Amino acid sequence: MPVYKTALTIIVSAFVFGCGSPNTPIPRHPTVPVPVGDLSARQVGDTMILNFTLPTTSTDLQPLMDIPSVEVYRNTPQTAAPAAKSRSKDKSTARLVDTIPSEMIEQYRRTGRIEFPDKLNAIDLSAESGTDLTYTVRTRVSRGKASADSNAVTARVYPPPATVQGLRVTLTETALVLDWSAAQAQAEAGGAQPAGFHVYRAEVDPTTAEAAVINPSQAKLIAPEELLAQTTATEYRDMSFQFGHAYWYGVRAVEQFGSATIESANSNPAVLTAKDIFPPAAPRDLEAVTVATTKEAPVSVELTWTINTESDLAGYSVYRSENPEMPGRKLNSELLLVPTFRDISVVPGKSYSYRVGAVDQSGNESPLSSPVEAQVPGP
Numbered sequence: 001m002p003v004y005k006t007a008l009t010i011i012v013s014a015f016v017f018g019c020g021s022p023n024t025p026i027p028r029h030p031t032v033p034v035p036v037g038d039l040s041a042r043q044v045g046d047t048m049i050l051n052f053t054l055p056t057t058s059t060d061l062q063p064l065m066d067i068p069s070v071e072v073y074r075n076t077p078q079t080a081a082p083a084a085k086s087r088s089k090d091k092s093t094a095r096l097v098d099t100i101p102s103e104m105i106e107q108y109r110r111t112g113r114i115e116f117p118d119k120l121n122a123i124d125l126s127a128e129s130g131t132d133l134t135y136t137v138r139t140r141v142s143r144g145k146a147s148a149d150s151n152a153v154t155a156r157v158y159p160p161p162a163t164v165q166g167l168r169v170t171l172t173e174t175a176l177v178l179d180w181s182a183a184q185a186q187a188e189a190g191g192a193q194p195a196g197f198h199v200y201r202a203e204v205d206p207t208t209a210e211a212a213v214i215n216p217s218q219a220k221l222i223a224p225e226e227l228l229a230q231t232t233a234t235e236y237r238d239m240s241f242q243f244g245h246a247y248w249y250g251v252r253a254v255e256q257f258g259s260a261t262i263e264s265a266n267s268n269p270a271v272l273t274a275k276d277i278f279p280p281a282a283p284r285d286l287e288a289v290t291v292a293t294t295k296e297a298p299v300s301v302e303l304t305w306t307i308n309t310e311s312d313l314a315g316y317s318v319y320r321s322e323n324p325e326m327p328g329r330k331l332n333s334e335l336l337l338v339p340t341f342r343d344i345s346v347v348p349g350k351s352y353s354y355r356v357g358a359v360d361q362s363g364n365e366s367p368l369s370s371p372v373e374a375q376v377p378g379p
Contacts, residue, residue, distance in 0.1 A: 030144030032059045033068050036137050041155040044252070045163070045265025046125055048133065048155060050116045054105065055139055055147065068139035070100040071146060072116060075134040076124070094136055094149075102141075110224045120157060130156035130257060156260060161253035164197065164267035169249055173278040175237040180251050180267060182234060192255035196232035198263060200225040202248045209246035209273050216269040219248050230254075243276035243312075243362065276362035280310045283339070283356040283366070288374040291342075301343040301374045305356055308339075312361045318343070319368060324353040327368055335359055349378035 033055040040051045050072065056064055073094035097118060100108060108114050124131050134154040140146035162183040170177045178199065202225040204212055212219035225248065229236055241247060248271050253264040285306040293299045303318060315335025320343065321328025331343060346352060355368040 030142040031062075031064070032145050033057070033064060033139045033141060033147040034059055035148040036139065036150035039135065039137055039150045039153050041133075041135055041153045043120075043155060043157050043160070044263050045160045046120050047265070048118045048120060048135070048157065050114075050118060050135060050137070051110075052114055052137060052150065053112070054109075054114050058141075059147075064141055066141045067102040067105050068141050068147075069102045070105070070114065070116070071096055071138045071140070072098045072100070072118065073136045073138070073149075074118070076131065094134075115224075124157055125159050128159065130158050130260070132156050156257075158192070158255075158257045158260065158262050160262060161192070161194075161255045161264040163264050164251045164253050167249065167251050167267040167270045169247075169270045169272045171272060171274060171277075175239045176241050176247065176249075176272060176274060177235065177237050178249055178251070178270070179235045182253055192257055192262070195254040195256045195261065196230060197234070197236075198227055198252045198254055199229040199231065199236050199238075200250045200252070200266070201228040201238065202226065204246035204248050204271060204273075206246060209271070212246065212248070212271040213273060216248065216271045219269070219271050221248060225250060241274050243274050246271065246273040276312070276360065276364065278360075279364035280308050280313055280358040280360050280366040283308060283316065283358050283369040286354065286356055286369045286372050288354055288372045290374055290376055292377065293348075298344060299346060299348055299376055301346055301352065301354070301376065303341045303343065303354055303356070303372075305339045305369065308358045308366075310358070310360060314359050314361045314363075316341075317357045317359060317365065319355045319357070321353045321355075322350065324371060324373065326353075327355050328353065346374075346376045348376050351375045 034057055036052045036055060038053050042049050054068060054070070058064055074097045075094045098116075100116065105114065108116050118135075124133065132154055134152055136149040136152050138146040138149060164180050164182045167178065167180040182197070202221040202223060205220040205222055208218055208220040228238065238247075248269055250266040250269045252266060255262050283305045287304050289302045291300045291302055315337050316339065317335065318331045318341045319327045319329065320331055331345070332341065343352075343354075352374050353371045354374065355371050357368045358366040
């Protein structure tokens with residue numbers, strides 16, 4: 001009898017505490033992620049952009065061992081009826097509109113958050129007075145149970161503005177100049193009021209910049225595009241660029257529906273690498289003074305000129321010729337860092353013509369200065 005009692009105790013203990021290794025506890029219920037709490041939504045063209053942070057812990061306050069999949073739900077006035085039988089147990093009136101498998105999550109990650117585009121249909125976009133759409137998301141790491149609903153976010157969608165056409169970008173010394181064309185929206189009573197344009201910019205990965213200039217779809221962005229400026233004109237001068245960097249640009253038309261601001265879809269993008277091809281100004285006020293022979297030094301010619309003011313100035317080069325019509329040869333092997341030079345290779349009895357060029361950090365050399373003449377006295 002004691003033997004059976006002992007066996008029964010072992011069986012009960014195994015049932016209560018689970019089987020397997022003592023160091024490998026078996027969960028008593030499916031792992032459930034904590035609900036998303038920061039869902040937001042905004043309309044861009046014919047798409048609603050959902051943005052949220054993916055949970056990393058479970059409702060047991062344990063780290064999730066796997067990346068969750070995401071389920072996107074949407075309510076509209078047409079679907080806000082009693083729930084279907086398949087969903088009646090959770091009393092939700094939302095309809096599942098899309099699922100992001102866990103293995104595809106990284107495709108939607110932007111700066112640490114998930115950004116999901118829900119393309120809207122023509123009916124949702126057709127109402128001039130707007131259509132309210134309410135979104136929630138759920139996540140899951142097991143088939144057993146999904147997370148609770150996220151916070152609900154309601155957005156009113158309107159007919160989007162026409163897409164901007166013909167975007168191009170031109171390099172100048174002080175700005176990257178964007179220009180484009182756009183349909184002239186006609187304001188109607190109770191309808192859209194034109195509100196200008198939003199200019200977006202992102203920096204392009206240098207490894208894809210060359211291909212992206214030819215085909216912008218080849219651009220790999222270092223970070224997602226960000227709003228750079230708002231304007232009512234069809235031109236914008238980006239003066240915050242840096243030479244040596246490649247940039248992606250997109251422009252969206254903006255319309256106002258009451259207090260709601262609606263953007264069009266992105267224009268076709270434009271990509272440009274801001275190469276510094278602009279030389280400094282030619283040095284000015286070049287003067288030459290012949291210094292006679294002394295016991296300490298042979299005859300020489302002293303050159304001075306006004307310093308250039310360019311912020312990317314690297315230095316100067318001095319040229320000498322015996323023919324005033326020709327620039328001659330460069331005298332210095334390394335760039336001069338100051339606006340002075342002493343030529344000690346002159347020959348007594350000869351006449352020389354000098355010019356100076358300024359060079360920037362990109363290697364662009366200015367036009368040469370006006371020439372000056374120096375007569376070296378004979379022996």
